[in-house]
Amino acid sequence: MASSVSAIAERDLPARYKGLGRRRFNSFLGTGLALFCALVAAASLLAILGYVVRQGVGAINWEFLTDVPHPIGVPGGGVGNGIVGSLIIIGIATLMALPVGLLTGIYLALFGRGVLPESLRFLSDVLSGVPSIAIGLFAYALLVAPFKHFSAFSASFAFMMLMLPLLVRTSEQAIRTVPQTVREGALALGMSNFRATIQIVLPTALPAIVTALLLAIARVTGETAPLLFTAFGSQFWETNPGNPMAELSLQVFTYAISPYPSWQAQAWGGALLLIVAVFVLSLGARLMLARAMRGLSE
Amino acid sequence: MTAVAAPAEILATDDLSAYYGEHKAVGDVSIQFRRKAVTALIGPSGCGKTTLLRCLNRIHEVLFDARVTGRVLLDGHDIYATDMDPMRVRRRIGMVFQRPNPFPTLSILDNVLACGRHGLTREQKLQVAERALRAAALWDEVKDKLKTSPLRLSGGQQQRLCIARAIAAEPEVLLMDEPTASLDPIATAVIEELMCSLAKEFTIVAVTHNMQQAARVSDVTAFMLADETRIGRLIEVDDTSKLFTKPRDPRTEDYITGRFG
Ligand SMILES: Nc1ncnc2c1ncn2[C@@H]1O[C@H](COP(=O)(O)OP(=O)(O)OP(=O)(O)O)[C@@H](O)[C@H]1O
Ligand SMILES: [Mg+2]
Numbered sequence: 001m002a003s004s005v006s007a008i009a010e011r012d013l014p015a016r017y018k019g020l021g022r023r024r025f026n027s028f029l030g031t032g033l034a035l036f037c038a039l040v041a042a043a044s045l046l047a048i049l050g051y052v053v054r055q056g057v058g059a060i061n062w063e064f065l066t067d068v069p070h071p072i073g074v075p076g077g078g079v080g081n082g083i084v085g086s087l088i089i090i091g092i093a094t095l096m097a098l099p100v101g102l103l104t105g106i107y108l109a110l111f112g113r114g115v116l117p118e119s120l121r122f123l124s125d126v127l128s129g130v131p132s133i134a135i136g137l138f139a140y141a142l143l144v145a146p147f148k149h150f151s152a153f154s155a156s157f158a159f160m161m162l163m164l165p166l167l168v169r170t171s172e173q174a175i176r177t178v179p180q181t182v183r184e185g186a187l188a189l190g191m192s193n194f195r196a197t198i199q200i201v202l203p204t205a206l207p208a209i210v211t212a213l214l215l216a217i218a219r220v221t222g223e224t225a226p227l228l229f230t231a232f233g234s235q236f237w238e239t240n241p242g243n244p245m246a247e248l249s250l251q252v253f254t255y256a257i258s259p260y261p262s263w264q265a266q267a268w269g270g271a272l273l274l275i276v277a278v279f280v281l282s283l284g285a286r287l288m289l290a291r292a293m294r295g296l297s298e
Numbered sequence: 299m300t301a302v303a304a305p306a307e308i309l310a311t312d313d314l315s316a317y318y319g320e321h322k323a324v325g326d327v328s329i330q331f332r333r334k335a336v337t338a339l340i341g342p343s344g345c346g347k348t349t350l351l352r353c354l355n356r357i358h359e360v361l362f363d364a365r366v367t368g369r370v371l372l373d374g375h376d377i378y379a380t381d382m383d384p385m386r387v388r389r390r391i392g393m394v395f396q397r398p399n400p401f402p403t404l405s406i407l408d409n410v411l412a413c414g415r416h417g418l419t420r421e422q423k424l425q426v427a428e429r430a431l432r433a434a435a436l437w438d439e440v441k442d443k444l445k446t447s448p449l450r451l452s453g454g455q456q457q458r459l460c461i462a463r464a465i466a467a468e469p470e471v472l473l474m475d476e477p478t479a480s481l482d483p484i485a486t487a488v489i490e491e492l493m494c495s496l497a498k499e500f501t502i503v504a505v506t507h508n509m510q511q512a513a514r515v516s517d518v519t520a521f522m523l524a525d526e527t528r529i530g531r532l533i534e535v536d537d538t539s540k541l542f543t544k545p546r547d548p549r550t551e552d553y554i555t556g557r558f559g
Contacts (some may be wrong), residue, residue, distance in 0.1 A: 113362060180361075181399040185460070188357050189413045189467055190389035200412075203403035 052272050059269025069235055069251070072260060079270050081237050082248040088239060089152050089231060089247055090220055093159035098213060100160075101167025105209075106197060108168065109175035121169075128165035135161045136226025143230070150232035152245035158226035163216040170212030174205040211288040218281035222274060224249040249274055308333040308501045309354065309391075309471055314368035316349045316358055323349045325529040326368070329520055331471070336493055336502045338516035338538065340509065342553065345522045346530020347505040348396055351473050354503065355391040356384040372471075389413075392469030394477050396505075398456035400448035400463075407444040409459055413467035426466055433496075434462035435488035454481045461489065465496065472496065474504040478511065490515045509554060513542055521550045 063078050070077030104124075108117050136158045143154035178201045186196035202209075227233075232244040233254060239245075248270055255267035307330040316324040324346040331337050339347045352358040353366050356377060369376045377387045400409050410427040418426065427444070431437040436458040440451070448459055457480050464472060474493070478486040493502055493515050506512050512519050519542070520535040534547045545551045 179399070181395060181397060182401060184357055184360060185395065185399040185401065185463075186412070187360055188355060188388055188393040188395070189463070190385045191412075191414070192385055200401050200403070204401075206403075 049275065052268065052275055055265075055268035056270075056272030059265045060272065064266065064269055068237060068246075071235075072263075075262065077266070079246075079248055079251050079266065079273070081234065081246040082251040082270070083273070084237070084239065085152065085231065085234070085246040086221070086248045088241060089155045089227075089245065090159060090217060092153065092156035092241060093163060093220060094213070094217060096156065097160040097163035097167055097216070101164050101216075102171050102209065104164075104168045105171025106175060106202070108172040110193070110197065112172070112176075124165040124168045127161065128169075131225075132158075132162055132223050133225040133228075136228065136230055139226060140229045149242075150230065150244040152231050152238075152241040152243065152247075155227050155231035155245070155247065156241065158230050159220040159223065162220050162223065162226070166216040166219065167212060170215075171205070171209050174208035174212065175201060177208065178204045207288045207291045211285045214281045214285040214288065218278045218285070221277050221281065222249065224253050228253075306330075306332055308373060309503075310371045311350075311354070312369040312371065314350070314353055314366065314370060316346070316353050317365040317367075318349075318361070319363040322527075322529050324353070325525075325531055327522075327530075327532045329532055329535055331501055331503055332518055333501055334497055334499065335517040336497045336504060336515050337518045337520060338512035339503065339505045339520050339522065340507070340512050340553070341522035341530075341533075342524070343507075344528075345524045347522055348475055349530065350522070351393070351475055351503065351505055354471075354473055355388050355393050357388070357393060359384075389467065390469055391471040391473060392464040392467050393473040394457075394461050394464050394475060396475040396479070398453060398460050398480070400451075400456050400459050402447070402449055404448070405445045406440050406448050406451070406459060409448050410462050410466050412463060415466070427462075430462040430466035431459075433465055433492055434458040435485055435492070436462055454485055457481060458485065458489070461492070469500065471501045471503065474502060476505050476507065479507070486511075509542075513538060521545075521547075521553060523549055523553070 063076055064080075065078060065083065066080040067076065067078035068081045069079070104120065108120060111117060139154045139158035139161070143157055144150055175197075182204060183196055183201055186200040187193070191199070227247050227250045231247050231250060233250050234244050234246045236246075252267045252270040252274065255263040255270065258264065258267075309331040311327050311329050314324065314327045315322060327350060339351065341347055349358065354370055356366075358364050358366055366378060368378075370378060372387065372390065376382065377384075377391075401412060404412060407424075407427055410430050411423055415423060415426055428437060428441075431440060436455060439455060440459075443450075448456060451459060457477065461474075461477060477493075478489050481489060490511065493504065496502060497517075504516070516538045518535065519538040521533045521541065522530050523533050524530050534541065534545060534550045536546070541550065542554060545554065
């Protein structure tokens with residue numbers, strides 16, 4: 001009975017509805033395929049996470065977090081100097097990249113047409129595609145080779161170059177999503193272009209900009225290549241940015257390629273710390289973004 | 299058209315044309331706005347009312363590719379002269395936009411005070427804000443949540459907030475683009491009353507689609523119409539009572555009797 005009803009219905013449908021069954025099947029197939037791929041991606045991600053946690057969690061203890069590396073043969077030791085080094089190097093990089101990136105983003109959003117803005121955008125796209133090792137090499141040529149001295153600052157400089165294109169484009173986009181009517185409202189009150197941007201437009205775009213900043217920090221937190229010939233690494237507590245400095249991901253690299261099992265175990269511990277740091281940063285970014293979306297739609 | 303505005307007019311345009319890129323949206327408009335009066339701008343949708351209004355406080359030019367030719371005289375001085383500072387012009391000529399545009403990150407109170415009334419104490423600022431909010435018929439609805447986000451207000455409340463924000467700056471001329479389009483009849487009546495009382499001190503230019511409203515609140519009415527090339531033209535401007543009873547142009551008559559538009 002039911003089938004005859006649907007048969008009548010199918011016959012009576014206008015031509016554009018013909019073949020509905022096949023389209024429904026195709027849609028089903030497409031959804032299924034997408035779901036399958038998503039599951040594979042999620043599973044491999046979880047597998048990596050699980051593996052790093054299993055390998056690394058044993059290495060993590062108070063000494064690991066607070067001590068400097070011990071010489072080969074002396075048991076124990078840690079990556080405390082690397083953690084501090086990472087904070088210093090990334091901190092300086094952020095302090096340099098944020099104002100430059102943000103102001104460039106504001107400039108592009110407000111005066112975004114013409115030869116100069118277009119070439120700025122193009123350059124920043126190119127820069128974001130340059131391999132980080134090449135940027136490290138550039139920092140080496142500019143800030144290490146002339147002084148014949150490795151330094152944490154040269155690493156910060158390389159990191160800044162990595163963060164800049166991300167910050168420039170995302171802050172431009174964040175400012176652009178602020179409705180033009182809001183900006184006009186501020187101008188119509190007699191505010192200067194600058195004040196309207198700083199006082200009205202920028203705060204509206206702020207959550208999205210903070211999101212971009214956190215993602216940019218997360219990005220460089222996972223970088224090792226540019227550090228090899230800039231920060232170089234150190235066995236000591238080093239806090240002077242003018243000197244070679246330990247850095248967590250660099251220590252992971254050194255330990256991982258070493259032949260000593262105790263160092264290899266510490267490499268896993270360091271990798272776990274890096275993943276946790278990136279995880280926290282990305283989570284923070286997500287939360288900020290959620291706030292930004294809510295702010296705009298509320 | 300006299301080059302220098304006579305004392306009766308605070309604001310006048312002289313051969314004013316406005317462009318969006320290559321498209322001329324308003325063409326060769328010469329009109330005078332009487333001091334301390336309400337002038338209503340009427341005309342069918344898309345005839346350039348908003349565009350004309352936006353030329354009067356130099357906000358048209360902030361759009362990319364937007365251009366203005368001709369002159370706008372404020373107290374006899376061309377606001378488009380090179381030595382005129384657009385910020386000063388906009389302080390003297392306030393604007394309420396067609397769509398409510400409260401500042402999303404500022405509180406209701408800070409929205410009203412956003413024009414930057416410096417040198418006032420906290421109490422004085424509160425007084426300024428209260429007066430503006432009362433005038434915009436919003437005070438009773440927001441007096442308990444001045445520190446909250448304006449985005450939680452309804453569309454009509456947001457529009458009244460924007461009106462309060464504009465009058466708190468105490469401009470000499472207030473441009474209002476369909477200020478009551480999103481309001482209920484009660485709030486509309488309050489805003490119309492406000493326009494009439496403001497007109498004792500300020501000059502008001504208001505766009506409206508509502509013929510009755512134009513008849514109720516305005517002293518002078520200007521009728522605009524887009525010609526066959528979509529250029530907005532000023533067809534007729536006259537005392538409201540005359541324009542609605544004895545229009546000189548047949549197109550005006552067609553429009554106000556509802557034959558098109
Ligand atoms: N930002 C813009 N860019 C390009 N063209 C525009 C822009 N804004 C308006 N126009 C054009 O200018 C003409 C006049 O528009 P305007 O907004 O001034 O009309 P209006 O009389 O205010 O209409 P309404 O009553 O619907 O608000 C229209 O043809 C419109 O398409
Ligand atoms: Mg309009």
